[in-house]
Amino acid sequence: MKITILGARGSIAISGKEVQEFGGATSCVLVQTDEEALFIDAGTGIISSPDIGERRISVLISHPHIDHLTGLPFFPYIYEKDRQIDVYAVRRGNLSTSMMLDRLISPPLWPLRLADYNSDLVCHDIERAFMIGDIRVDLMEGIHPGGCSIFRITHAGHSLVYATDYEHDEENLHSLISFANNTDLLLYDAQYTDEEYETKKTFGHSTAKIGLQVMKESRAKQMRFVHHDPHHTDSMLREMEQAVRSDSVSYAREGEVIEL
Template identity: 40%
Template sequence: MDHAFRVKLLGVRGTLPVSGDAFTRFGGGTSCVLVEAGETCILLDAGTGLLTPEAAACYGKKRLTLLISHAHADHLLGFLMFPPLFQKDCRCDVYMKTRAGLDARQQIERLMTPPLWPIDTTGLKAQMQFHDVAETFFIDGVRVDTMESRHPGGSTIYKLSYGEASLVYATDYEPENDAPDAFCAFAGGCSLLLLDGQYTEEEYEACRGFGHSTIGRSAAIARSCGAACTRLVHHDPKRTDAQLLAMEAHLQAENARIRFGRGGEEVVL
């Protein structure tokens, strides 16, 4: 068994993609993470980070799995133009929890259907398989555990375990306090925690209930659950590189294991 477990952050921006000189260090692409566990290739979410050059590692693969947290547009826009989905010899398994009576394919077709988009999922050339999300399932040798997030309309938090290492992907999550019991039990002791950190404490006052965490609260949760290493993600679209770097210096002064995720960054577990 090949035990290489590589995690590449393709997009760490929240809500909407951004571009320009102020966003080059952390990147402007929305939620997308590439996970390579041995020969198994898994993508967490399909935001515009899926359209960055680093995603080319997936091109030509015969099998891909997409684990989608929820159907908000910032988590699906990259799906519309992802080259392997137009590749006949690729089998692509897409997992997304049934919500509001719509299964995975139907939720994607809310975005990918005329007149919003010229084709629907029947125009994809890959062998597409759409799945609901169970509490626990396996993709080859990777164990996938899931829990429900606190987010308007719902969202799925994923834990991927392979060999001795584990990755928790918890974006679009509004924790109720600094040490939420269910989440800390779920994520406890993980190797890498990717955790929503969209707002500052000041911003949160006007954004309570929007389904996102704050930088301070998420740093506290990362400590509470004993994650070996944490990257805060889903950066607010207005957050510039300069602001993120200044806030990261404060975070790191308290705990060197917590940083802000950067688009293109790779972590080997």
């Protein structure tokens, strides 16, 4: 699997010279195999998708907060005629995947409806593990306002776990640790410093310190921290990274490629 971090910023997209290194685009990770192009979340990072050739396109949505969906109307492949794009998400707030997308992408909030784009967008409501070609997708429920799915993507004996918009509590942390058991790559929400977390409990995000605990107890082989706070500049993120960095742990940088 070839993993590309297309967006690692949390909450809202930002720009400017102080965020060049880690990037300002919101959540999107591309997983490519020979046959499949699987995008996890459709934040503004999805706008910068590389050329995926003839691979089949699937988009997995962890939850429908705007920062995880707002790139979809500018996804280059949504404009391509004869392209099928399969979008998968768990129903949230009694809304199906298709209803959630329609809420955000339809007048008067947006000039077009999804049905107006050239591609053929097919929405799926998911509840349990399923296959996309030879990729297996497992999911568990994390802790986040409104709910959020954590995904484990497995292909040809390798796996990654995508755990963003996740706030730890003791019981759920145990579930995550066994869910991430022995994974090759853990992507973990470390939006807050320990000090920030003290005033931001219940906001639905975690810290690098807890991420390190998950990595150690799950025996994950490597980890990237994601969902960087929009107020954290490159120099702040470098400083936070310095405290935890090792050969196998760092803060995700937009454009970074990891081969599993």
